[in-house]
Amino acid sequence: MSPDSLEANAPFSLNYAQASAKEMSRERQEAWTRYKKLGLPNHRLESWRYTDFRTACSTRFEPADERIDHIVLDREHDSFRLVLIDGLLRHDLSDLNLMPDGVKVENIYDNLSKLTENYFFNSNVFSNLITDSIVDLNTALASAGYLIKIEKDIHLTKPIEILNVITKQCSVFTRILIDLSENSRTKLIETIKNNSSQGAQINHVLSVKLAQDSDLSLFSYLSGSGFSCTGVSTLLSELGRGASLNSHLLVDLNGFFRRQVFAKLNAECANITLNGIVLGQHKDHIDNTIFIEHCAPNTTSNEVFRYILNNNSIGVFQGKIIVMPTAQKSDGFMQSKAILLSELASMNSKPELEIFADDVKCSHGSTCGEIDKEQLFYLMSRGLDEQEALSLLIESFAFEAFSALNDDTIADFTKNILADWLCAERQLS
Amino acid sequence: MLEINDLHVSVGDRQILKGLNLKVAAGEVAAIMGPNGTGKSTLSYVIAGREGYSITRGEILLSGVNLLNLPPHLRAANGVFLAFQYPVEIPGVACMQFLKAAMNAQRRSRGEDEINTPEFMKQVREESEKLKINNEMLRRPLNSGFSGGEKKRMEILQMALLQPKLSILDETDSGLDIDALKTVSEGVNSLRRPDRAFLIITHYQRLLDYIKPDTVHVMAQGRIQKSGGAELALELEKHGYQDYISNEAA
Numbered sequence: 001m002s003p004d005s006l007e008a009n010a011p012f013s014l015n016y017a018q019a020s021a022k023e024m025s026r027e028r029q030e031a032w033t034r035y036k037k038l039g040l041p042n043h044r045l046e047s048w049r050y051t052d053f054r055t056a057c058s059t060r061f062e063p064a065d066e067r068i069d070h071i072v073l074d075r076e077h078d079s080f081r082l083v084l085i086d087g088l089l090r091h092d093l094s095d096l097n098l099m100p101d102g103v104k105v106e107n108i109y110d111n112l113s114k115l116t117e118n119y120f121f122n123s124n125v126f127s128n129l130i131t132d133s134i135v136d137l138n139t140a141l142a143s144a145g146y147l148i149k150i151e152k153d154i155h156l157t158k159p160i161e162i163l164n165v166i167t168k169q170c171s172v173f174t175r176i177l178i179d180l181s182e183n184s185r186t187k188l189i190e191t192i193k194n195n196s197s198q199g200a201q202i203n204h205v206l207s208v209k210l211a212q213d214s215d216l217s218l219f220s221y222l223s224g225s226g227f228s229c230t231g232v233s234t235l236l237s238e239l240g241r242g243a244s245l246n247s248h249l250l251v252d253l254n255g256f257f258r259r260q261v262f263a264k265l266n267a268e269c270a271n272i273t274l275n276g277i278v279l280g281q282h283k284d285h286i287d288n289t290i291f292i293e294h295c296a297p298n299t300t301s302n303e304v305f306r307y308i309l310n311n312n313s314i315g316v317f318q319g320k321i322i323v324m325p326t327a328q329k330s331d332g333f334m335q336s337k338a339i340l341l342s343e344l345a346s347m348n349s350k351p352e353l354e355i356f357a358d359d360v361k362c363s364h365g366s367t368c369g370e371i372d373k374e375q376l377f378y379l380m381s382r383g384l385d386e387q388e389a390l391s392l393l394i395e396s397f398a399f400e401a402f403s404a405l406n407d408d409t410i411a412d413f414t415k416n417i418l419a420d421w422l423c424a425e426r427q428l429s
Numbered sequence: 430m431l432e433i434n435d436l437h438v439s440v441g442d443r444q445i446l447k448g449l450n451l452k453v454a455a456g457e458v459a460a461i462m463g464p465n466g467t468g469k470s471t472l473s474y475v476i477a478g479r480e481g482y483s484i485t486r487g488e489i490l491l492s493g494v495n496l497l498n499l500p501p502h503l504r505a506a507n508g509v510f511l512a513f514q515y516p517v518e519i520p521g522v523a524c525m526q527f528l529k530a531a532m533n534a535q536r537r538s539r540g541e542d543e544i545n546t547p548e549f550m551k552q553v554r555e556e557s558e559k560l561k562i563n564n565e566m567l568r569r570p571l572n573s574g575f576s577g578g579e580k581k582r583m584e585i586l587q588m589a590l591l592q593p594k595l596s597i598l599d600e601t602d603s604g605l606d607i608d609a610l611k612t613v614s615e616g617v618n619s620l621r622r623p624d625r626a627f628l629i630i631t632h633y634q635r636l637l638d639y640i641k642p643d644t645v646h647v648m649a650q651g652r653i654q655k656s657g658g659a660e661l662a663l664e665l666e667k668h669g670y671q672d673y674i675s676n677e678a679a
Contacts (some may be wrong), residue, residue, distance in 0.1 A: 377517075378517040379527075380505070382534070383505035384530060385534065386500070386502070396522045396570075
């Protein structure tokens with residue numbers, strides 16, 4: 001498809017019209033132009049070979065109208081929360097006025113002159129890693145963009161929560177930026193919840209900058225009881241000296257979804273952990289694609305993913321660790337394992353290492369298989385019935401990915417989700 | 430208590446058990462000895478209910494209940510316990526979590542209340558002390574990275590906590606040093622009671638020096654070839670299994 005015909009089809013042009021009517025920044029215009037040139041990524045791009053997004057998004061939904069519906073949202077976490085409904089911030093449901101000292105929340109479109117310099121601080125930093133239009137599309141179409149800045153030396157104990165809920169058939173573009181100042185520390189819970197019974201599309205970007213010695217614990221939960229959700233959630237993260245990003249992802253979502261991470265370890269002793277549990281069922285297609293660039297000495301990265309795939313679901317794991325010549329003594333580890341609960345489920349795994357320094361430690365591993373029959377018999381011979389034994393094995397398999405999770409509340413939350421999922425799968429089988 | 434009648438078992442095209450008969454009374458410790466490849470482990474797996482065996486004829490009764498009609502977990506609830514020759518490693522499942530899950534699962538199957546945590550902890554503490562199992566080992570994932578001796582002691586700990594009617598010990602002595610062999614044997618001996626039976630599968634007399642059997646059965650070529658008292662084991666130690674194999678061949 002030529003760029004011209006793409007433009008003629010005007011994909012998502014209603015979103016663009018709506019978003020640019022409110023704020024027309026140079027960034028928006030430029031990103032829209034770049035997107036129109038590239039179109040949506042398809043399988044011909046190496047990093048999208050297993051996840052053809054153009055095909056999955058062949059029908060495009062319109063943006064949600066801006067009617068304010070009455071909504072009650074239970075609090076799943078004790079947090080300071082920002083609630084986005086169908087792509088727009090809901091003040092009535094958010095804790096904007098309750099944010100603790102040292103935490104500032106800004107609408108990035110309130111001050112367009114600061115947009116590039118202060119807000120889209122890392123869009124260009126990743127240009128060597130990003131070969132597609134997904135982030136540009138987000139920049140062009142974001143209907144809500146908020147920056148959360150944590151001041152120097154602030155240590156928050158109660159987490160900040162971004163709750164991104166879709167209630168009806170629409171396309172949603174949201175941008176959240178987290179700026180952690182020197183030696184600050186916080187927990188962030190990022191939830192995308194699709195409750196639309198007629199499908200939804202979402203492109204969400206979380207952009208994170210961690211200054212020296214700052215520390216972010218991130219829990220991302222992709223969920224929802226709704227019908228098929230097609231989307232991409234992108235995490236862009238830059239880490240300064242001694243900074244630490246500890247990210248845990250739980251995917252329990254119906255649909256065609258990609259979570260992609262671009263991370264740069266820019267200064268010495270920066271450390272990133274990206275772990276994830278993926279629960280796939282029906283015809284779900286769940287992709288985790290990760291690019292980590294070690295740019296400085298003594299930086300470490302760890303990735304541990306577990307996929308549990310039932311029915312016709314498809315899992316994708318692509319991990320690329322790049323170690324630059326300047327990043328001696330770096331340590332990178334990446335592992336993905338999948339259990340296929342059905343003969344029709346499938347897993348695609350592609351680990352890659354690109355190492356340009358000579359004194360580094362980098363390794364990867366990947367496995368895919370069924371439940372171990374010997375383990376199952378052993379547990380049953382001790383009195384556990386088949387479902388109980390299976391649940392125990394699956395739970396323990398999944399939690400291998402969360403062994404570095406230092407948060408009992410999130411661990412319990414995850415255990416409950418997993419138990420509910422296993423219970424539902426039991427009824428299906 | 431245990432009664433096996435005319436048991437025929439095959440795996441694929443190969444017939445392994447060819448009309449095996451065996452009776453073990455309550456309170457009895459029965460040893461089964463025999464050469465390699467004669468179907469001893471098959472017998473233990475078939476009693477416990479492992480998949481992959483086709484039972485073409487015969488029955489296995491435990492206190493009158495035909496075990497062959499039950500899935501493995503209900504055999505366990507009915508009192509069958511198999512101490513594995515090679516206990517399976519289950520990374521990610523903590524020992525304590527597993528022990529409690531197993532005890533409660535059996536209780537539930539029998540319609541009993543679940544065990545409360547203090548009582549559970551007390552029982553685990555008492556039994557693990559006897560078997561020289563320390564807390565550090567109990568905190569580790571089940572059998573994961575355990576030495577051969579640790580795995581076997583963990584099997585006996587499970588046996589002590591689950592209190593089965595029939596315990597099958599499949600080559601429990603393999604891979605054990607003298608000290609571990611003594612510890613494990615003491616563990617087994619302390620569980621002997623008039624209402625429990627033991628089936629001890631072994632190649633060697635050595636284990637039977639520590640766990641004195643009431644009866645010894647020689648198994649070869651898929652059948653019990655000869656039964657006798659403890660003295661039969663000594664005789665086997667002296668003459669080997671050659672007689673039984675040639676008998677069959679002839």
